[in-house]
Every structure is written in structure tokens, then in C-alpha cells.
Amino acid sequence: MNSVLRTLLERNGGLVTRRGAMEVLPRWVLEDASRAGRLLRLLPGVYVDAALADDVERVPPLARVAPVLARRAVVAYGGGRGALSHLTALDVWKLRRQLPGEPVHLSVPIGAGQRSGPHLVVHHRRSIAGEPPHALVRDGEPVTRLDRTLVDAWPLLPPVDRPATLIRAVNDRLSTPQRIAAALATAPKLAGRAALRGLLDRLAAGCRGPLEIWGHDRVFAGPGMPALRRQVRVRLGGQVVYLDLFAEAELVDIELDGATHGDPREREIDLRRDALLAARGILVVRFTHRRLLHEPDEVRRQMLAILATRRSQGFRPGPGTMGAASSERGALHLGLPTIV
Structure with a gap:
């Protein structure tokens, strides 16, 4: 292989673009390397060292290289005008790994010359760029903002994966239900929009897992059930705990134990x-x-019977037990309740 071309490949992690190569090499060098099988054309104007690609028949070139390399090739194909998006962006955000065979997704402005192809889906948008505020750089590549990514990926995800992906993003404090809802407002025709809106409503109400959502919908709402505060942050001495569902007037904490909540160590902590x-x-x-x-x-x-009994016994928060005046960074300092 030509020594200059080899240097370009080494400097760029095995990738080279036609535009970049033509700045220092005549066109025939690329053409000769490609015909000789030393370079593999992944996308129009984007090549990779053939040694980095699997030798598999009937597989698109972009699917023959490692996912990281495929993403870099797609970004190079975008020419700095777009960003990785949809399921690919979810992978970059480390919320869901793309499955084998799933294409790489790239969002570019309307009118850009990039087009979809084997193992590549190109989305054309009015407002998109490979830089803030439309995109951020993660792992060295431009990627759509997480709020937009979660909305874009929603209809493409298997239904079983949809809630968990959003719940994890919110629980890990990568986003909030409010920010995701704002992104959803810009996609009025999104497939599955009603289901996403319902999940966001439950997350905004404080639900932080499938079990809490189940309880919200089937058990702890509706006639007779008081308004319950969800995920209440409480300071107990030197530690902070979170109450799943808290009936403030009755001083009752409702805990929803998951299916794996049987570990003896966890049980000891709970006790x-x-x-x-x-x-x-x-x-x-x-x-x-x-x-x-x-x-x-x-x-x-x-x-309902437990709450009614507590009310009949006259339980109520004592001075300094609850309320904004007794909070510190959102944590509630609990004093002894008054029994009347």
C-alpha cells in the first residue's frame, strides 16, 4: 500500500475519506488500493483498511466492521452536518446496545446529499446540526441530545424495551420527564405517542419502576385513595432514604418490593x-x-383499611415533621409525630 495512504489510515483509526486523501494523494492511489482489496468502500467517499473488516459474503460493507468503526464512518459520511441518532444514539448514550443487524442511524438537514443505504438509515430534518444545541459530542462523535434521542427511538424499540429505557434515563438523572415531554411536543405524529405520553406522566408523578407504575395504575389511585407523594427523600440521622409512596396525613410509607427483593442482605437493610x-x-x-x-x-x-384506621386514631405530623420549612436540599427531617 502507498506509504502516504498507510499513514492516513493509521492516523485516523483505519478510516480515510476521499476528500481527505485527495488533498495529499492523486485519485488513482485510492482506486488502485480499492481494486487490490487493500481498501474497502463502506459508504460513498468513505473507505476503511480492509484488514479491519470481516470477510463475509452477502453482508453490507458497513456491517462488516466493528460498531464503533461503523459509527465513525457514518459520521464521516455526514460531513459534519449531522449527528448519530435514534437507536444508534441510544447505544452511544449507553442506554441500550444496538443488536446485531440493526442499521446505523444518522440525522442530517433537509437538502443534504446523504441517503439511506444498506445498514444505514438517514433521517432528514429541518433543524439538525452536528454541534450544540442540536447535538453533543460523546465518545468523540456527534450524537443527538438525549431527550430527542429517547423520543426518536421510541417507535423503533421493541415494545418490551421501551419503558425500561426511559425509566433508566430518568433514574440515572440523565434526563427528566419534563425535558423528554418537551422533545415529544415537537413530534406530534410520532408512532406510539400516547403510550410514551402516559409513561412520562407516571414518571413525572414520581414512579421510578415498572412495579410502581403498576401500582399507580391499578392500586394506589382512584376513589378513596388519598394523594400519595412518590419517592419522598427523607433524612434519618446521618442517612437519606426514599419512600416509595407516602401518605403524609396518615404517616404511612407504602413500599413496593420487586420480584428480586429476597436477598437476605437487602432484607436486613429494609428491617x-x-x-x-x-x-x-x-x-x-x-x-x-x-x-x-x-x-x-x-x-x-x-x-384503604390501614389508612382509615390511622386517620381514626388521629395520627398527624408533629411540628417540624414535614413541609418546606423543615427541608434541607429536598430532604425531610422527621420529628416525632403527635398522637391525639
Whole structure:
């Protein structure tokens, strides 16, 4: 291989563009290397060292190289005018790894010359660029902002993966339901929009997992059920805990234990936490994953009875127990409740 071409490939991690090569080499050098099988054309004007590609028949060239290399090739094809998007952006944001066979997604402005092809989907938009505010750089490549990425990817994800992806983004504090909803407002014709809007409403209400969403929809809402505060941040001495569902007037904490909530170490931690809350007058009521899924009506009846009993006994927060005046960075300092 030509020594200058070899240097270009080494400097660029195995990739070279026709435009970049033509600045220092005559065209015939690229053509000869391609005909000799030393270069593989991945996309129009984008080549890779053939040694980095799998020798597989009937597979698009872009699918024959490692995913990271394929993404770099697509960005080079975009010419700095677009950004990785949709399922590819989710992979870059490390929220969901793209599955083998899924194409690379690139968003470019309307009128750009890039087109979809084998293993590549190009999306044309009115407002997109490979720089802020439309895109951010992650792992060295431009990628659409996470809020927009989550909305774009929603209809492309298998239905079973959709809630978990958004829940993880919110739980990891990479985004908020409000920011995702703002991105959704710019996509009025999105397929599956109603389901996404419903999930965002539940996340905004404080639900942080599938089990809490189930409880929100089937058990802990509706006639007779008081307004419950979700994911209440509480300071207990030197530690901070979060209450799944909190009935403030009745001083009842409702905990939803997941299907894997059987580890003895986790159980010990829960017991210590519950004891600390009990010492402050907070009654902790736990429901298992099995009961919530298979006995929602019974769980609801039991919860309403517990809340009614607490009200009849006159439980109410004592001075300094709740409220903004007693908060520090959003954590509630719990004092002893008053029993009347």
C-alpha cells in the first residue's frame, strides 16, 4: 500500500475519506488500493483498511466492521452536518446496545446529499446540526441530545424495551420527564405517542419502576385513595432514604418490593430502615411483587383499611415533621409525630 495512504489510515483509526486523501494523494492511489482489496468502500467517499473488516459474503460493507468503526464512518459520511441518532444514539448514550443487524442511524438537514443505504438509515430534518444545541459530542462523535434521542427511538424499540429505557434515563438523572415531554411536543405524529405520553406522566408523578407504575395504575389511585407523594427523600440521622409512596396525613410509607427483593442482605437493610421510620412514628407497609400483580383488588382494600384506621386514631405530623420549612436540599427531617 502507498506509504502516504498507510499513514492516513493509521492516523485516523483505519478510516480515510476521499476528500481527505485527495488533498495529499492523486485519485488513482485510492482506486488502485480499492481494486487490490487493500481498501474497502463502506459508504460513498468513505473507505476503511480492509484488514479491519470481516470477510463475509452477502453482508453490507458497513456491517462488516466493528460498531464503533461503523459509527465513525457514518459520521464521516455526514460531513459534519449531522449527528448519530435514534437507536444508534441510544447505544452511544449507553442506554441500550444496538443488536446485531440493526442499521446505523444518522440525522442530517433537509437538502443534504446523504441517503439511506444498506445498514444505514438517514433521517432528514429541518433543524439538525452536528454541534450544540442540536447535538453533543460523546465518545468523540456527534450524537443527538438525549431527550430527542429517547423520543426518536421510541417507535423503533421493541415494545418490551421501551419503558425500561426511559425509566433508566430518568433514574440515572440523565434526563427528566419534563425535558423528554418537551422533545415529544415537537413530534406530534410520532408512532406510539400516547403510550410514551402516559409513561412520562407516571414518571413525572414520581414512579421510578415498572412495579410502581403498576401500582399507580391499578392500586394506589382512584376513589378513596388519598394523594400519595412518590419517592419522598427523607433524612434519618446521618442517612437519606426514599419512600416509595407516602401518605403524609396518615404517616404511612407504602413500599413496593420487586420480584428480586429476597436477598437476605437487602432484607436486613429494609428491617433496619423500617425500624428507624417506626421510631419516628412512620408505619411502613410492604407489598410483594406477587401480591401486587395477582391480588391488586385485595391490596387496595387492605391499604384503604390501614389508612382509615390511622386517620381514626388521629395520627398527624408533629411540628417540624414535614413541609418546606423543615427541608434541607429536598430532604425531610422527621420529628416525632403527635398522637391525639
